[in-house]
Amino acid sequence: MRAHFVLSEISVGLRRNLTMTFAVIVSVALSLALLGGSLLAREQVNSMKDYWYDRVEVSIFLCNENDAESDPACSKGAATEEQRQQIEAELREFDIVDDVYYETAEQAYEHYQEQQQDNPIAAVVTSDQMQDSFRVKLTDPTKYEVVSTAFAGREGVQDVVDQSDLLENLFNLLNGVNYAALGLFALMLIVALLLIVNTVRVSAFSRRRETGIMRLVGASSFYIQMPFIMEASIAGILGAVLACGLLVSVKYFMINNFLAQEIPLIQFVGWDAVVSVLPFVLAVGALMPALAAFFALRKYLKV
Numbered sequence: 647m648r649a650h651f652v653l654s655e656i657s658v659g660l661r662r663n664l665t666m667t668f669a670v671i672v673s674v675a676l677s678l679a680l681l682g683g684s685l686l687a688r689e690q691v692n693s694m695k696d697y698w699y700d701r702v703e704v705s706i707f708l709c710n711e712n713d714a715e716s717d718p719a720c721s722k723g724a725a726t727e728e729q730r731q732q733i734e735a736e737l738r739e740f741d742i743v744d745d746v747y748y749e750t751a752e753q754a755y756e757h758y759q760e761q762q763q764d765n766p767i768a769a770v771v772t773s774d775q776m777q778d779s780f781r782v783k784l785t786d787p788t789k790y791e792v793v794s795t796a797f798a799g800r801e802g803v804q805d806v807v808d809q810s811d812l813l814e815n816l817f818n819l820l821n822g823v824n825y826a827a828l829g830l831f832a833l834m835l836i837v838a839l840l841l842i843v844n845t846v847r848v849s850a851f852s853r854r855r856e857t858g859i860m861r862l863v864g865a866s867s868f869y870i871q872m873p874f875i876m877e878a879s880i881a882g883i884l885g886a887v888l889a890c891g892l893l894v895s896v897k898y899f900m901i902n903n904f905l906a907q908e909i910p911l912i913q914f915v916g917w918d919a920v921v922s923v924l925p926f927v928l929a930v931g932a933l934m935p936a937l938a939a940f941f942a943l944r945k946y947l948k949v
Contacts, residue, residue, distance in 0.1 A: 693915060703782055706803060710751060719803070724802075734780065743783070838935075
């Protein structure tokens with residue numbers, strides 16, 4: 647009998663405040679979708695870091711004849727064969743160096759022509775403008791400074807370039823987008839909480855006669871509050887389900903069927919990451935409105 651009464655009260659409350667309940671569902675759905683999206687974005691950035699940092703190289707460019715005339719770092723002339731052999735020997739002695747590949751200017755020219763064959767500038771580039779270089783694979787890319795300190799400024803070395811510097815700008819941009827999503831989530835969360843509190847206040851006011859009668863017959867505070875808390879929780883769960891649907895739709899339609907095909911170089915997060923986020927979104931969707939309703943009832947429903 648008590649369970650039937652609670653369920654009937656929940657049904658009445660949801661029907662009486664249908665528009666406000668719908669607003670709560672939508673706001674909860676948007677806020678939780680942003681939360682889930684930010685969690686997946688963080689996972690995506692971490693995955694990209696693991697993937698690309700394992701492939702970055704340190705490039706040591708040697709001076710050529712053109713650099714000797716125009717670059718102060720090569721003022722003592724082009725790199726000699728002795729200097730090249732010494733640099734290679736020292737590189738192979740470093741514990742953090744996993745592999746060393748030497749690329750001649752001619753090889754660099756051929757690779758450039760292959761990669762830039764559709765670029766009009768490629769037609770005016772000559773092989774003597776290219777540089778001999780070492781491509782150095784590190785066991786730990788974060789220790790790039792060890793190689794840079796050892797070879798930057800040395801005779802015959804024009805520049806030492808770490809590819810991770812280029813990736814760092816991309817990752818900083820992605821992290822910025824992630825923080826922006828978290829900020830929007832916080833804003834939408836505040837909106838959802840205000841709507842929940844207002845919905846509970848209106849519902850408690852519209853049913854003040856029923857709650858008064860229940861107090862007179864000795865009903866417990868928890869029994870009186872339960873319908874209101876369940877109403878908020880049901881609205882939150884519906885919003886969470888909608889948020890999960892949005893996340894799954896974005897994964898399937900936008901990522902799998904569009905971005906993954908247009909940008910094959912990026913390894914996007916898989917379904918396992920999405921599935922692992924969905925239970926958390928559902929849990930937050932159920933608990934957040936219930937807690938908000940519980941604290942709101944302490945003010946608006948004196949029992």
